[in-house]
Amino acid sequence: MRYILSFCLLYCVFLNAAAVDISETDFVARLINFVIFVVIVWMLIAKKAKMFFSERSRSISDQLSEVQVKLKNAKNQKEQALRRLQEARESAAEILANAKKESYLVAQKIEEQSGHDIEVMMKNTELLMEFEQRRMEKAVIDEVLDQIFAESKISASEYGNIIEKKVV
16 A cells, blocks of 8 residues: 555655746755855854864863762772672671670679689588588587586586596
């Protein structure tokens, strides 16, 4: 369909073109005037247009280079931040490991100290019990002797003589 339409259009153009006579028109004069006008405008504007476009091109390239420098700086900062983050993670892992070791050592030390303290307390308790036992024995002996002396008719000096004879 398109081919048929295109063919018909071209056929109409050729039919009408044959009927136009250029010799009776001022087409050539107008074409020459237009070319002269374009040359004059080109002479007046060409230098300024070249300067404008070259300045624009230079400013765009300057902006592009600034953006590239900023991008490079941003990448460097990102790499440094990632490096510091990695170092911080490693440092945190190391600190955590050290803290675990220290807590284990502190727990061991507290356990040893507690064991030692328990042993000391048990020894002190045993010594205190022995001391109390001796004191109780002495109190019982004193009480028995006081009771014997109170009931007996022998004097204390005579008891002393009897004990002296037995010991010697």
